Amino acid sequence: MSRLVVVSNRVAVPNQQAANTGGLAVALREALQANGGVWFGWSGKIAQRTSSQPTLTEVAPVTYATVDLGRKDHSEYYNGFANRTLWPLFHYRLDLAEFPRQNYEGYLRVNSLFAEQLRPLLGDDDDIWIHDYHMIPLASELRRLGVRQRIGFFLHTPFPALEVFLALPSHERIARSLCAYDVVGFQTMNDLRAFLDYIVNESGGEVLEDGLVKAYGRTLKAQVFPIGVEAENLARTAAHALKVPAVRRFRESQRDRAFLMGVDRLDYSKGIPERFEAFQRFLERYPAWHRQVVMVQIAPGSRAEVPEYKQIREELEARAGHLNGAFADYDWTPLRYLNKGVPRETLVGFFRLSAAALVTPLRDGMNLVAKEYVCAQSPHEPGVLILSRFAGAARELDAALLVNPFDPDGVADAIARALNMSMEERVERWEAMIKPLRENSLDAWRDSFLKALRQAPYAAPSDTPGHAP
Template identity: 45%
Template sequence: VGGTGLTLQMTQDGNITYALTDLTQTDVEEYYQGFANRVLWPICHYRLDLAEYARKEMTGYFRVNRFFAHRLAPLIEPDDIIWVHDYHLIPLAAELRQMGLKNRIGFFLHIPWPPADVVLAMPVHEEIMRGLSSYDLLGFQTDYDLENFAGCLKREGMGIEKSPGHFSAHGHDFRGGAYSIGIETAGFAEFARKAASHSMVQKVRQSIEGRDLILGVDRLDYSKGITQRIDAFERFITNNPAHQRSITYLQITPKSRSEVPEYEAMQNAVAEQAGRVNGAIGTVDWVPIRYINRSISRPILA
């Protein structure tokens, strides 16, 4: 952040070459902190109440995607396949097409895609849908997300589904599919096996003194349901006093996007909520909720 963006920095890691470019502080504020995370993120998570639309941030979002396209285009060979990831880069294919690139371009969305009634509340929904329609293959995580996308096209007459998973919109034919993603379970299981003897894991086991452990690991975000979980835990203990002192709830929640006001407010709210519950139902020898607001390494979490 803060550079001129006039030069690309090329770095090599094994057989992967990375091309890095700077963004200005204004770019970051309007593109990332603004439209991407104060409009697209809440709307895609059905939180219209948290979406805050500003024209300059919308302009910044499309401007930065245009900038990325101009930085990327000289690096692309005619037979390259381009794979774009997530909501920050929805307009990228459309920008590359404007520059005359004919390459096959795929896109995968790592967050939900809501139904038409939610999407259409976004002032620039047509531009976003046009951006998605510029790809050759759209990947969603669930069939429901794919159905919602198809519904958005039909609702506004922007396109049609010619056959299951085959669409035509804005003069372009493309495919869409649901491709569920997960983790490498074998590798994670190996982490868990090795972590069993780690000093931190041993300390946690000793500290809970044989109690059952409820573990939550989430980035601090309103889409994760952290406050609702704390509420549910408090109600369970209150309604089932026999379980008091027999269960500990450990919530590990690294800070996220603290520069966005909604996230800063949530950080304070979750900490206050955990403290209130501990004060209400805890005892001198039992802290019901352990709330950690920092990262724990993946091998230890396993």
């Protein structure tokens, strides 16, 4: 069997405290251990200069290869083009996207450096799986260096509609780079349609049968692979988490109040300010629930060097203070806002106890919190999922209360409906959602992508499609 080479922005090196051992990392590591191979990417460290060669950590049968980024490369590639150009653009926030050419050149430069450092680690029969928007040009850079192995790419974010994507000055280069892959995977059919719209109407390419795409002298497969979660494991963890001291203390602190749960990385795409406004509208319009309900919002910080993230943290702190100042009583604080992470088991326990979850991003590729919340519920007394229709998860979880996060009154009404929902309806909705989550697990997502990649019959090109002017 061919070895697997995984490339991602961050590498989950075993036994490193900073490594995130979430479900995705576990699934990728299991595939690597089954096949042997390499996991390559940024170490998460910022140095004076970018590493001239990767640091190798051998944990048989896997080699973890990590690269430190120099300050200039980190600024232009990561904080710059990846997170101040592609991230806001892919999440439909053109008002926040910036397009300095210097950052774009840094993005290409770092991907070229990554390709040069990855190339010596590759075997002739390796399957290469590259993840997310940070690494879009990597296949074209590897092709330039003579790599002819199968290369797949999975985009974890949304792919924007044609009119939005065209706002990117380098859109043609990015599209060409995607066509250097053998398989390109998207979270939802909407994302795939947006990509195909560009291929047909902008690049002059063709959409063939069975998901095949012909463009820029290449034939590749473009397909939807909705990422899943570890449903059974989450259910077991949630049942056990009720005994965790922090979860027990939290339940006691609520007295007999219902509580609403929100968990998001601190990011403007998650719609947290809009969620706070919706909760305030709920308190204004449904005063009978005063002192009877608490909203808990957990939002650990991220990308602290990016100004937009500093601004949203300040905005949320101000909004939380204003809301509590307007509604709190001496023995009731309606909104608890935590700007820090919570251990996974504790978090799943909170999910289990909550009457409802507010998962209301303005735009999201998938949003695994929504899926994790459903899996964590008691089958006999499940909570209610209030879910943005702009989250990729809404395609599978259409039995949730689907809301428009830009409509605070509509979200407020959904909160009231969730809190008043009969247990019979709660169970019916939960059963409709848990079924696809059990079928479309994280392992199934991984295995279906790798199967498509290994069946890709397309010869690598002699040219390098990502390098057209």
